[in-house]
Amino acid sequence: MNIDTICAIGTPPGRGAIACVRVSGPDVKEIIRKITGRSLKPRYASLCTIRDPETGEKLDEAICIFYEAPGSYTGEDMLEIFCHGGYIVPNIVLKAVVKSGARPALPGEFTKRAFINGKMDLVQAEAVEAIISAKDEYTVKATFKAMEGNLSLKLKELREEILAISAELNVELDYPEEIEIDSSHLEDRLKKLLEKIKNLLTKSRMSLRFSTGVNMVIVGKPNVGKSSLLNKFLDEERVIVTDEPGTTRDVVSEWLEIDNTLVKIADTAGIRDTFDKVEGIGVQKSLEALKKADLILFVIDASTPLDENDHRILREIKNLEKEHLVVINKIDIVEKVNPKEIVDDLGTNAHVVTISALKGEGIEELKYHVSKALKRLLERKPDALLFNARQMNALEKCGEAVEEAVKSLKMGYPNDVVALELGRAARSIDQLLGLDYTEDLIDRIFSTFCVGK
Ligand SMILES: Nc1nc2c(ncn2[C@@H]2O[C@H](COP(=O)(O)OP(=O)(O)OP(=O)(O)O)[C@@H](O)[C@H]2O)c(=O)[nH]1
Ligand SMILES: [Mg+2]
Structure with missing residues (x-):
């Protein structure tokens, strides 16, 4: 993949003491050299003079932090410039960065890169945006848990259980003569799984209502x-x-x-x-x-x-x-x-x-x-719940597929029919977590994020 270097002002516009300009991508080291004339030790705050890379004109005094790949938010080389705030200075600094070879980032592009580089899954990425957009403390607390990965863990457990049941069914498919599976035991497991999914959906629905007031x-x-x-x-x-x-x-x-x-x-x-x-x-x-x-x-x-x-x-x-x-x-x-x-x-x-x-x-x-x-x-309200419509939709689909699997098992349908439904259920969770995604879907999700995040 041909990856370029992106930059954005990460703080909101307006009068303020400090603003943060973020840069991420392969040219970060080169950009640091061009605008500060130095090379920076990773993860150290250094006071630097920011200069126009072409004329050498002094633009601002700022604290700069360099994060070396992969130990950064995006997983790429990153630079954060803490310059003076207000309407003008952050834009002047941003222009200098662009002149040095970066391009302005699209909304959510930093987090998109973090997702693509495996720094976080889709649910965690969405939690980042939900925290930034939160209008009340409850939403912040609930989504913070999702950002830390608690929700993903829960979803991965559901996925593991689906795969484990599938595996049992497949054993019989592969060796139909030798092994006979007790289908009532499988039905019990599936029902318990369905119960868990429904429970998570119900609680999430309630919590979603709470975060909207x-x-x-x-x-x-x-x-x-x-x-x-x-x-x-x-x-x-x-x-x-x-x-x-x-x-x-x-x-x-x-x-x-x-x-x-x-x-x-x-x-x-x-x-x-x-x-x-x-x-x-x-x-x-x-x-x-x-x-x-x-x-x-x-x-x-x-x-x-x-x-x-x-x-x-x-x-x-x-x-x-x-x-x-x-x-x-x-x-x-x-x-x-x-x-x-x-x-x-x-x-x-x-x-x-x-x-x-x-x-x-x-x-x-x-x-x-x-x-x-x-x-x-x-x-x-318990923690680690789904917090947006996309997630609800995906888990609902998963629940429907598991329900179909239970029905098929009850009706005595062949195991491959049941396994097919379980495959569908697992795929829904994969989509939820972003393990299975299309470029188009990812672009749509991240385009609703804010610039600089
Ligand atoms: N003295 C006194 N009068 C009050 C108080 N609160 C409301 N009132 C009066 O009680 C009357 C009814 O008040 P509302 O607020 O219209 O009562 P409501 O419950 O909305 O009435 P409905 O809309 O008809 O159901 C008005 O004359 C108010 O001024 C109070 O704390 N003390
Ligand atoms: Mg009244």
């Missing part, structure tokens, strides 16, 4: 102050608040960040029996929003006694086994509130917070408990 839904009977609470969370008059029960008729959601987690917060129509057609539709929508919720803020009104509507909503929440907090609102108009008495009466041991959405009292405490509840939810 947690659904937090505010529910309660009419007039308890749900919309007032949403407005307080957002710090603006986003939804209409009136003293008329049944004001909110639709689900209104907005994005919010709580303790580094992206939260989609939804206000809903108050839930009660109603003859009003529009309100009735609103109530239906509230019930549907409850089903989709990851976390529920169940609001009750401290100034009025609990009634059947409150109990009905709690029953709904309990039936759905949803994580919830009880929010007692309007504490500004009652003399004394006994939260314990209220939750005992309701029949829940969920955490309770007292607030006044009108006065803004208790909102910070509520946010604190929301963030604690989010942490509890996140901790439930």
